Amino acid sequence: NIASRIESLALPGSTYVGEDTFKLSEGFFRFESLGEKNLKGKNKPIKIYQAIAPSTSRTRFDVSAERGLAPFVGRERELELLIEGFERVKEGRGQAFSIVSEAGIGKSRLLYEFRKKLSSENAVFLEGRCLSYSNRVAYHPIIDIMKANLDIRDDDKDSIIRNKAKKGLDLLEIDEASTLPYLLELLSVKDSGFDKVQMSPDAKKDRIMEVIKLFTLKGAKIRPVITAYEDLHWADKSSEEVLKQILESIPGSRVMMIFTYRPEFVHTWGGRSYHNQVNLNRLSNRECLTMVKNLLHAENIDRELEDLILEKTEGVPFYVEEMVKSLTDLKVIKKAQNSCFLANEFKDVTIPSTIQGVIMARVDSLPESAKEVLQAGSVVEREFTYELIHKVTDHSEKDLLSCLSVLKDSELIYERGIFPDSTYIFKHALTRDVVYDSILTNKRKSMHETIGRAIESLYSDRVDQKPELLAHHYSLAENWEEAVHYGRLAAEKAYRYSQFQEAVTLYEMVTEWISKLPESKTHKRNLVDIQLEICWSNIGLGQFGKVEKVAKEAETIAKSLDDQERLGIAYLGLGTAYVYRGNFEKTEHYALKAIEYLEGTTEERSLAIANLVLGACYIGQGLWKKSEPCFSRTIATYEKLGLKTEYVMGWSALPYTIVCGQLGYNLCVLGRV
Numbered sequence: 001n002i003a004s005r006i007e008s009l010a011l012p013g014s015t016y017v018g019e020d021t022f023k024l025s026e027g028f029f030r031f032e033s034l035g036e037k038n039l040k041g042k043n044k045p046i047k048i049y050q051a052i053a054p055s056t057s058r059t060r061f062d063v064s065a066e067r068g069l070a071p072f073v074g075r076e077r078e079l080e081l082l083i084e085g086f087e088r089v090k091e092g093r094g095q096a097f098s099i100v101s102e103a104g105i106g107k108s109r110l111l112y113e114f115r116k117k118l119s120s121e122n123a124v125f126l127e128g129r130c131l132s133y134s135n136r137v138a139y140h141p142i143i144d145i146m147k148a149n150l151d152i153r154d155d156d157k158d159s160i161i162r163n164k165a166k167k168g169l170d171l172l173e174i175d176e177a178s179t180l181p182y183l184l185e186l187l188s189v190k191d192s193g194f195d196k197v198q199m200s201p202d203a204k205k206d207r208i209m210e211v212i213k214l215f216t217l218k219g220a221k222i223r224p225v226i227t228a229y230e231d232l233h234w235a236d237k238s239s240e241e242v243l244k245q246i247l248e249s250i251p252g253s254r255v256m257m258i259f260t261y262r263p264e265f266v267h268t269w270g271g272r273s274y275h276n277q278v279n280l281n282r283l284s285n286r287e288c289l290t291m292v293k294n295l296l297h298a299e300n301i302d303r304e305l306e307d308l309i310l311e312k313t314e315g316v317p318f319y320v321e322e323m324v325k326s327l328t329d330l331k332v333i334k335k336a337q338n339s340c341f342l343a344n345e346f347k348d349v350t351i352p353s354t355i356q357g358v359i360m361a362r363v364d365s366l367p368e369s370a371k372e373v374l375q376a377g378s379v380v381e382r383e384f385t386y387e388l389i390h391k392v393t394d395h396s397e398k399d400l401l402s403c404l405s406v407l408k409d410s411e412l413i414y415e416r417g418i419f420p421d422s423t424y425i426f427k428h429a430l431t432r433d434v435v436y437d438s439i440l441t442n443k444r445k446s447m448h449e450t451i452g453r454a455i456e457s458l459y460s461d462r463v464d465q466k467p468e469l470l471a472h473h474y475s476l477a478e479n480w481e482e483a484v485h486y487g488r489l490a491a492e493k494a495y496r497y498s499q500f501q502e503a504v505t506l507y508e509m510v511t512e513w514i515s516k517l518p519e520s521k522t523h524k525r526n527l528v529d530i531q532l533e534i535c536w537s538n539i540g541l542g543q544f545g546k547v548e549k550v551a552k553e554a555e556t557i558a559k560s561l562d563d564q565e566r567l568g569i570a571y572l573g574l575g576t577a578y579v580y581r582g583n584f585e586k587t588e589h590y591a592l593k594a595i596e597y598l599e600g601t602t603e604e605r606s607l608a609i610a611n612l613v614l615g616a617c618y619i620g621q622g623l624w625k626k627s628e629p630c631f632s633r634t635i636a637t638y639e640k641l642g643l644k645t646e647y648v649m650g651w652s653a654l655p656y657t658i659v660c661g662q663l664g665y666n667l668c669v670l671g672r673v
Contacts, residue, residue: 005039006048014120015051022049052119070321071294074287075110078278082114085276086121086256089224094250094274096257098267101280103430104318104355107260110280111228114258123224124149130234131381132429133472136490136506138238138499141229142212143186149215155421158189165189172218182211185496188465194496198645200652201540205498213246217253224254231429232261238499244269282315291317295324296333302341305333308351312358318428319355325411326358327351329365359434362410369399370406377413378436379447382429386422391454392447448477467493471506475513483513488530495533500540500650507534521561528554528566535573539580540650547577568597569606575613576649579620587617608637609648612659624666631663 002018010016022031031052036045078099085095099107115125128144146152150168152161165183169176184192186208197204219225229235229243247257247269259267269275283291292301292309309327313319327333332346352358363371376392377384390400404424407413412431416423426432439447452473456463463470467489474482491506507530514527531554538546551573558567575590591614598607615630634655638644644656651658 002039002042002046005041006046009037009048010050017049017051019047019049022047052116070317071291072109072113073290073294073317074283075106075113075280078110078280079113079117081276081278082110082258083117086114086118086123086224086226089226089254089256092252092254094253094255094257096247096250096272096275097259098275098277099258099260099280100263100277102262102316104316104428105280105282106317107280108230109317110278111230111258111260115226115228118226121224123226124219125226125228127228127230130229130231130236130239132234133381133468135234135236136502136509137468138236138494138497138502139186139208139212139242140236140239141232142239142242145227145229146183146186146212146215149219152187158191161187161189168215172215172222174214174218179211179214182208186211188462190464200647200654201498201500201650202652208497209242209245212242213249216246216255217249220254224256226256226258228258228260230260232259232267233265235261235265236499237501238494238497240268247272247275250274283317283320284315285310288313288315288320291320292324295321296328296335296340298335298338298340300339302339305340305342308342312351312353313355316355318430319358322355322358322362326362329362355430356434359431360438362412363435363438366410367403367406369395370403373400373403374407374412374435375439376447376451377424378426378432379439379444380451382432383423383425386420386424387458388451388454389424391458392450445477448473449479452477452479452482464489471509475509478516480513480516484510484517484526487513491530491533495537498540500537503537504534504541507537524557524561525563525566528557528561528563528570531557532566532569532573535577536649538650539576540652542580544577544580547573551577564597565601565603568594568601568603568610571597572606572610572613575610575617579613579616582620584617584620587613587620591617604637604641605643605646605648608634608641608643609655611637612655612662615659615662619662619666624669627666628663628670631659631666634659635663 006016006018016034017031031049034048034050037048038045082097085097089095099110101107111127118125126145126148128141128148130141134140150161150164152164156164162184165180165187166176169179169183181193181197182204185194194204197207199207216225216227229239232240243257243259246255250257251274261267288310289301289306292306293299309320309323313323324333330349330351332343332349332351333340334343352361363374366374373389373393373395377389380388380392386400386404389404390397393400395403401419404413404415407424408415411427412435413424413426416425426435436444452470455466455470455473459466467486471483471486471490474480474486477483487506487510491503491510494500494502494506510530511527511534514523514530517523531550534550535547535554538544538550551570554573555567555570558570571590571594575587575594578584578587578590591610594610595607595614598610601607611630612634615627615634618624618627618630638646638656638659645654646656647653648655
């Protein structure tokens with residue numbers, strides 16, 4: 001029968017299947033197409049696929065492999081380095097590899113081939129990817145890895161995520177009570193319990209990093225763990241910090257870390273004996289021509305055709321693929337007796353001079369409806385779901401599927417998953433960028449608006465999980481009201497993680513967006529509030545000069561509004577900046593002004609902090625008696641409001657603890673033991 005004949009083709013340790021089995025199990029396993037094979041007793045060749053590994057999510061190379069990949073050329077030594085590294089990892093000698101190259105050279109392909117080599121190994125291979133907007137999203141690729149580790153899907157409800165997280169902690173023998181709130185917060189689960197944890201911002205941040213590190217190191221005790229982080233040139237600072245910490249912890253573990261990035265990214269983890277940098281260079285002419293022969297299924301290539309491809313592609317594998325497809329689509333390549341050459345009509349055809357031109361020539365040859373779908377997908381990002389693209393286009397299901405089929409056949413996008421839960425992936429980031437840049441500005445803005453609304457509609461119960469994405473779309477749509485709203489949510493999320501630098505970056509973007517709105521009292525109030533949030537984040541960073549600068553800006557706007565409360569809080573920001581810098585004269589001036597403006601308002605906690613700052617200022621000057629009533633007022637307010645365990649303004653210690661300690665010290669100095 002067919003099954004036994006397919007089995008006879010398989011190499012030892014590998015599994016081959018036919019097309020029927022592939023279609024039934026697609027989405028559950030990773031496959032690679034081996035092309036058509038002749039089987040005994042069959043008149044026609046049958047498509048054969050090799051099963052690579054079980055899968056809950058797949059990369060673009062997994063998907064493209066099912067259609068048949070271009071030959072893997074010129075990277076044999078680099079692949080061998082990774083395999084040798086994995087052998088050391090199995091012995092308990094942790095390893096890290098950075099794969100560095102410009103776009104299109106083959107970082108992801110090398111990673112795919114390495115994973116394929118490990119298909120028969122008892123190891124865990126997890127992947128996280130940075131996106132073009134994710135440098136503003138705290139822990140983005142780390143969360144990708146965590147979700148893959150716990151088998152969490154995009155449509156999982158909070159209750160399902162919570163159960164999967166608990167099972168994961170139990171399997172890895174990690175204490176649930178001290179870990180679960182941090183894990184659920186990373187996974188954007190409501191009521192995670194994170195806000196109830198009584199720790200300083202720095203301690204919370206350290207604990208989050210420890211939880212992430214624990215998952216990797218504990219998992220490696222069960223079997224070797226390979227974690228791959230792609231496109232780190234788009235990484236956020238918090239992820240860089242975590243990766244550095246994990247990297248420092250792996251020498252004695254069965255962990256292999258792989259990073260891919262472009263040359264402009266400079267990592268922060270310095271030199272390590274167990275860290276290796278693999279630089280991918282452009283292919284030689286001989287290697288390029290090997291690719292061309294395989295792509296054209298020919299043994300001989302005419303010199304004129306060789307020269308044209310080599311000149312246009314300059315040794316970049318992705319360019320070689322695109323150029324061959326473009327020339328084939330233009331019908332300027334002829335084939336005869338296993339040889340390929342340029343057609344006579346070649347001189348009458350305009351050949352694009354750049355890779356961007358080659359891609360656009362292919363896009364422009366598409367039917368208009370398919371081109372519109374491709375453009376809409378490019379506005380979403382590198383990947384887009386069927387559900388979302390259906391929501392943002394006007395096509396019926398039948399017409400949309402037809403357009404997507406055309407795009408898949410053209411190999412501009414690949415499909416992952418099973419309809420209707422399909423995700424579509426651009427073949428390369430450059431393809432997406434070229435298509436996106438080709439859209440007229442006004443149309444692009446409108447599409448970003450449409451996509452933002454569609455995301456809100458589709459994920460109405462999980463919108464709070466996607467503030468960075470929605471801020472991204474609404475800012476590019478120039479819908480500044482919505483951009484400000486979601487930008488603030490994203491900044492607040494970063495602040496909760498104690499990632500103060502990300503919070504400052506996001507808040508500063510939001511202030512820029514507010515400046516584009518029509519001037520109004522409401523917008524001015526929002527601007528003051530955001531500037532004060534920037535102050536508190538900068539206090540967390542120890543950037544007191546910046547605190548002073550931003551607080552003065554907030555003071556100016558609050559004065560124009562004649563807003564007593566906000567003006568009082570701005571003065572509190574200035575007083576705090578000066579007390580940390582030891583300028584007690586200015587501290588006293590601004591702390592007294594803060595108290596003057598905040599007394600009699602609803603800002604009781606801010607008034608309490610102003611008294612604490614004033615008392616600290618007096619202690620700094622040795623004015624023990626003057627500080628005592630300030631501290632006493634702070635203690636009374638905190639006890640009245642029940643805020644003994646509340647951290648504020650980026651401080652790394654509890655204000656209530658500080659003031660009690662200060663007052664106790666004060667009384668001791670005065671001899672009132």
